[in-house]
Each structure stands twice: as C-alpha cells, then as structure tokens.
Amino acid sequence: MYKLHLGQLSAAEFMAEYWQKKPVLLKGGFANFVDPLTPDELAGLAIEEEIESRIVAQTSPGQWQLETGPFQDYSPFGEQGWTLLVQAVDHWHPEAAQLIEPFRFIPNWRIDDLMVSYSTPGGGVGPHLDQYDVFIIQGQGKRHWRVGMPDASLQPICPHPRLLQVTPFVDCIDVITEPGDILYIPPGCPHDGISVDASLSYSVGFRAPAQKDLLTGLADYLIEQDQSGSRYTDPQRLPLTDIGRISDSDLDQVQQLLLGLVNNRALLASYFGSYISHAKHELDATEPEPHYAVDEIIEYLEEGSVLARLGGLRICYHQAGSADDIQLFINGLTITLPAAALQFVQLLSEQVQLDETACQWIAADQNRAGLLTELINLGYWYFVE
Amino acid sequence: MYKLHLGQLSAAEFMAEYWQKKPVLLKGGFANFVDPLTPDELAGLAIEEEIESRIVAQTSPGQWQLETGPFQDYSPFGEQGWTLLVQAVDHWHPEAAQLIEPFRFIPNWRIDDLMVSYSTPGGGVGPHLDQYDVFIIQGQGKRHWRVGMPDASLQPICPHPRLLQVTPFVDCIDVITEPGDILYIPPGCPHDGISVDASLSYSVGFRAPAQKDLLTGLADYLIEQDQSGSRYTDPQRLPLTDIGRISDSDLDQVQQLLLGLVNNRALLASYFGSYISHAKHELDATEPEPHYAVDEIIEYLEEGSVLARLGGLRICYHQAGSADDIQLFINGLTITLPAAALQFVQLLSEQVQLDETACQWIAADQNRAGLLTELINLGYWYFVE
Ligand SMILES: O=C(O)CCC(=O)C(=O)O
Ligand SMILES: O=C(O)CCC(=O)C(=O)O
Ligand SMILES: [Co+2]
Ligand SMILES: [Co+2]
Numbered sequence: 001m002y003k004l005h006l007g008q009l010s011a012a013e014f015m016a017e018y019w020q021k022k023p024v025l026l027k028g029g030f031a032n033f034v035d036p037l038t039p040d041e042l043a044g045l046a047i048e049e050e051i052e053s054r055i056v057a058q059t060s061p062g063q064w065q066l067e068t069g070p071f072q073d074y075s076p077f078g079e080q081g082w083t084l085l086v087q088a089v090d091h092w093h094p095e096a097a098q099l100i101e102p103f104r105f106i107p108n109w110r111i112d113d114l115m116v117s118y119s120t121p122g123g124g125v126g127p128h129l130d131q132y133d134v135f136i137i138q139g140q141g142k143r144h145w146r147v148g149m150p151d152a153s154l155q156p157i158c159p160h161p162r163l164l165q166v167t168p169f170v171d172c173i174d175v176i177t178e179p180g181d182i183l184y185i186p187p188g189c190p191h192d193g194i195s196v197d198a199s200l201s202y203s204v205g206f207r208a209p210a211q212k213d214l215l216t217g218l219a220d221y222l223i224e225q226d227q228s229g230s231r232y233t234d235p236q237r238l239p240l241t242d243i244g245r246i247s248d249s250d251l252d253q254v255q256q257l258l259l260g261l262v263n264n265r266a267l268l269a270s271y272f273g274s275y276i277s278h279a280k281h282e283l284d285a286t287e288p289e290p291h292y293a294v295d296e297i298i299e300y301l302e303e304g305s306v307l308a309r310l311g312g313l314r315i316c317y318h319q320a321g322s323a324d325d326i327q328l329f330i331n332g333l334t335i336t337l338p339a340a341a342l343q344f345v346q347l348l349s350e351q352v353q354l355d356e357t358a359c360q361w362i363a364a365d366q367n368r369a370g371l372l373t374e375l376i377n378l379g380y381w382y383f384v385e
Numbered sequence: 386m387y388k389l390h391l392g393q394l395s396a397a398e399f400m401a402e403y404w405q406k407k408p409v410l411l412k413g414g415f416a417n418f419v420d421p422l423t424p425d426e427l428a429g430l431a432i433e434e435e436i437e438s439r440i441v442a443q444t445s446p447g448q449w450q451l452e453t454g455p456f457q458d459y460s461p462f463g464e465q466g467w468t469l470l471v472q473a474v475d476h477w478h479p480e481a482a483q484l485i486e487p488f489r490f491i492p493n494w495r496i497d498d499l500m501v502s503y504s505t506p507g508g509g510v511g512p513h514l515d516q517y518d519v520f521i522i523q524g525q526g527k528r529h530w531r532v533g534m535p536d537a538s539l540q541p542i543c544p545h546p547r548l549l550q551v552t553p554f555v556d557c558i559d560v561i562t563e564p565g566d567i568l569y570i571p572p573g574c575p576h577d578g579i580s581v582d583a584s585l586s587y588s589v590g591f592r593a594p595a596q597k598d599l600l601t602g603l604a605d606y607l608i609e610q611d612q613s614g615s616r617y618t619d620p621q622r623l624p625l626t627d628i629g630r631i632s633d634s635d636l637d638q639v640q641q642l643l644l645g646l647v648n649n650r651a652l653l654a655s656y657f658g659s660y661i662s663h664a665k666h667e668l669d670a671t672e673p674e675p676h677y678a679v680d681e682i683i684e685y686l687e688e689g690s691v692l693a694r695l696g697g698l699r700i701c702y703h704q705a706g707s708a709d710d711i712q713l714f715i716n717g718l719t720i721t722l723p724a725a726a727l728q729f730v731q732l733l734s735e736q737v738q739l740d741e742t743a744c745q746w747i748a749a750d751q752n753r754a755g756l757l758t759e760l761i762n763l764g765y766w767y768f769v770e
Pocket of ligand 4: 514
C-alpha cells in the first residue's frame, strides 16, 4: 500500500551510508501520504486497558508531566504542549500496520513495533535519545525536528522519573517535516520534535537486544525448557588450607560451563528464535470458536480465500544448513519442519497476506494445510476474503 | 572440636581416590562421637517457621508421604517408619555447626549446609540419588546403609511428587553405621539408609552449581548491577528479501555478545563470588542495637574478647594477582580491599572463631577494626567472650 521513495538512494545505498551510522531526512519518503488513522481513532485505542499509551506534557519551561493510559478525557491537558503516544498500534490497527511493510528489506526479527503519536501545537517529548533505530513518518500536520549525531558529552536529565531527556545538543538536521516526510534516526542520536500544529507521527521502531537481555533470555529459556545442563565438578581437587579463596581454576571451570552453553550453536539458535519472536506487547489474537478442521480449511483455501497475518505477529526462522530441518519461530512458539518446507516457511514469514494463488498452493499439500490450520486456530492468520 | 580420622588415608589420598569418584565408609571417622544435639532439640528447630523441615514416611510398601514443616506434633506419624529432616541446622545451632569444620580442607564456597535427620526404626527417605557430594555422619542409633555406583540404567520413580527415588540398585557398600561412622557419597551414587533403631544422622552437603544456575545467577547479577552491556548492532547489513531468516551472521553476533559477558573475567569473578557466597537458607543474623562504634569495638578487642562467625555465613574471596585488590564476598555482599589486607581476609574466611590474639591483632589497625565493626553491626560476627 505504502511505497517508500528513498530519493536518489537505492536501498543498498541507504543501508551502506545511513543505517546505524547517521540520521537522514527522506523528504517525501511516502509520496501523497494519506494517514492510515485519525486522531480520533488513536484516542479510541488509548481508551483500551491492554494498549500501552502515555501522555507527555510540558507544563512550563523545563517542567514535564508524564501520565500513563488508558485515557478517557484529554481536557486536563488543554489545547497545546502535549503529546499522546500509543505503542504497538500495528497489533490493533491493520491499516496502520501497513506502514511497517515498506521497511521490510530489514529482517523481521529486527523490526519491533509501530508507535503512533498525536501532538498538539508545541507538543513533543523533549530532547532525548533512544537505544534503537527508528523511522519517524510525518503524518498530518507539521513538526519541527532537530536531530544530532551521538555525543558522549550529552548529559542525561530527568525532568520526570520516567522521562530520560538530554542536555541541549548540536543538530545536523533542522527541518519542518510535512506529511509523508520520513526521518531515519540511528541509536544514540539526540532528537527533538516540536509540533507546529496538531500533528500525527508514526515511529517504525527496531529491536536490538543488549547483552543483559540476551543473557536473561537464555536463562529464562533454559528454565522454561527445564534444562539444568552439567554441574560443576572437581574430582582433581587437592586438599587445601587457603579455604576462603575462589581459585583461578575454580573460576576456569565456572567459565567453561558458561561457555559450554553459549557455544552450543543449536541451543543458541533455538533460544534466540524463540526469544526474539516473542512480541513485547499484547497481540490481538482471537482463536476461532470452534476450531477449524483441516478439511474445512482446505475447502476454503480451494474456494479462493485470502488470509491475513495477525498485526504485530513476529515470525522468523533458522536453518543451520540447506539440508537441515528448519525451526520456524512464531511469537515464541517453535515449529520444526523438514528442509523441504523452506518455500512454505518463507511464504509465511515474508507475506502479511496470503492471496488466492498462495492459498491454493497451500491447500494442495496436507502438511502445509495442517500447519496453516493450527496457525488459524491460534488466531495468528485470519480470513479476510 | 570434632577431629576427622580418615583411617589409613591422608586427606590428599582421600581426595585423589574418592572425592567425586566413589563412595566410601570412613569407619569411626569421628572417634568417641558425641551428638551435638538431641532429638528434642531438633524437634525444637522444626517448630520454627523460618527453618526448613520435612517428614518423610513410608506408610506401606511403596507408599510414601512427605509433609513440610513446621511441626508441633509427631503423633500422627506413629512410632516407626518415618524421618524428620531439618535443613541448614548450622545456621541455628552453633554446636551442630562444628560438624562442618573438619571438612574444611575443601573450600568454603563448595560447602553448602548441615542437614540433620532423626529417624524412627525402619525410617528413611528411600533409595535415591543426589546431585551433590555428601558426608553422612552417623549419630546416636544405627542405620543400615546401602550405597551404589552411578548407573545410567536406574530409573527415577516418584512415589510422591516431591520425592525423587530410583529403582533398586546394586550396592558396593552395605553396612550398619554406628555413632561416629561417616559415609562419603559422591553425586549420582544411589543410596538408601534405613534406620535400625531411633537414630540421628548429620549430612554435610556440598554445593555444585549447574550450567543453568550459573547463567541465571549471572543474569540476575547484571540486572542487580543495572548493567545492560552493549547492544546488537548491524551497520554492515545489506537490504535483503529473505526477511524471515535469522542468518548465521545474525547469530554470530548474538553469540559474540554473550561471549563478551562470559569472557569478561573480572565480571565473572565479581559475579561468581557474590552468587556463591549467598546462603540458600535464612541466616540467624541479629544486628546489635544500637550499632557499635569502631572505638568501642577496639576497646573490647584489646580487652581480650573472642568473636564467633555467624553459623552458615558464607565467606570467600578472589584476588586476580597477588598485587591486585581483593574482593571479599560475604553472603552476597562484596567488599573490595587492597592486596595488603590478604592476611586479614584469610583470617576472616578461615577461622570461625577469632581468639584473643587475633582480636588484638585486628584492634591494632584502624582499617581492620573498621571492617570488623561493620561485620559485627551486620550480625555476622558476635562476641562469645
Ligand atoms: O512521536 C514523538 O513525539 C516522539 C517520537 C520519537 O522520539 C521516536 O520515535 O523515537
Ligand atoms: O538422613 C537421611 O535420612 C537422608 C540422608 C541423605 O540421603 C543425604 O544426606 O543425602
Ligand atoms: Co525518540
Ligand atoms: Co541423599
């Protein structure tokens, strides 16, 4: 639906020059931009308990307020100087979810969610930096954006315990964005966007786990799998008098045990796929009641149905070698499939919509149809036609 | 107080031949053995909410019952066929804690706790195996012990969800233990002890973390220290169409990030010391009220006081090189000290009692006295004279 124009750049040039390196304005990145939702629809989402929303307001210079949703009433915030931010809108709003698709030259697992913000005139979250890449798409209205390069001399300031802003920064981009303009901002680049009038913006955010997240995830995975692994052993130990000391050889073995986990490539792949495919925010999955039988599904697929993938569903796969089994990861679930299923796995993970042709191809094979039936019964794919 | 007799063996021979290799009966290991506590005292501990106790009873052949404490009344269990087991008795009973001391040719961090059990005639926990080394000291009464070698063909049986027993095993030790006899049993060796008459036994247990424990501990440590570490980065990424795939180079970097943590030797030492010095069971620490001032402590030390270390307090240290700072770990707490403090660190970690001479030596130095004051104020050392 949305088509990305990188100006003079090819996707390869964008990746080589800017991705994770420096911010850039993609002027008119989406030509003739039409907002996928209205401020009213956004407010409708912010009413929901299970949708994460917050309002950031500047009450006076240097004084900030942060409220978390749900929100029923915006009158306390007045006519200007505040922003409503709603997280994971792609989970709830299929049209808005379309905004992510043009960025899928970057792998699924790296893409996080779509955050949508509505700002009143003068509204913004203040100068700050994030740990993640983001494409910020300007929707209706205009916004004055300033973006700088990473700068170790910037100091964090916390005008509110949950707002991490930074001291004033030198900008390399200073622009008034208009509908369809896109700002790409790498991790660590300070940025500040102040709404000129009432405006919408859409942030396609990325996911880049930190060392601690990876380790915690691996520990949780081992616990979940009820895998203890081997224990510390010391059959070679000598009696000693320096009994308080943790010796270097004690530590060596502790390290070897940890290395044994981290160097287990099969474990690593299984863990990472399961971990990274898990959505951070709630999904809008509704299981069909009663569940479908495979035969029913085959009938619908043959008849010319079209299926859509649930918004925000995270799907990726790993295959060690081209003859090896494939592990397909869907929202933390792992499904092991033979190497021959690669085309099907790629179809599921690359297409957010399965058209008639794809559906008929799936219907022609009992295994494919069987797996799709399970996924439909989980509420992960659903009929749109 | 208790002196260990290894028979013909030196400690070095015991370690070389048996430790973590095969079970052995140390006949008369403690000569003229006198129980450090009575069954009544044990029952007194089992009344306490904060002390972990359980009763295992064989109600009929193959039928087992497990109840967790505290216990007020033993009449429901009858006159025979049951055992009361109390964990971490060394935390609560200084005389019983003495039973651990003769085994301190093995480093502090490897020693876990003292479990004490009281069995009625015919009582026992059934044939089972443990993941840890144990020295089982026979107290009053007699017990019929059978011990076998590790055997992969043994099947786990669960006569009760929390009792993990094994199928019948071939024994290499079959003995009636008498007061002062000690059985050493390495991890994985099946064993079964059936009380001949009313008897007490004392298990000095060891600690050997599994891979999962080590990883979980490291993850918790990073969270506690609020260390996120570096994040996944991919500035070299090319645009791609196979967007579902977690590529080998994606995984390579995940692995490198994890290896970066595990190969950080300073982090590893700090983490492991903090982790392994943390007692699994509650300590009986009571902070003196009001806290002592250093000057007061120095006065008492000079006057000829004797101090005892809190039972079950775990203390160990690590020093990378002999000129480097020492990290002293006490029940999860880390204290960094200059290399010159080694003698003091060794004194604290090797002696469960600080005699007059030691106390006067500590009093002579403001830094030593200052640290000891803090430790006394935590309830970790206390005056006995
Ligand atoms: O939409 C906003 O007000 C803030 C957007 C932003 O800073 C981001 O997406 O990183
Ligand atoms: O004391 C008991 O009844 C059981 C002791 C035991 O099996 C052990 O300490 O491993
Ligand atoms: Co931002
Ligand atoms: Co045992």
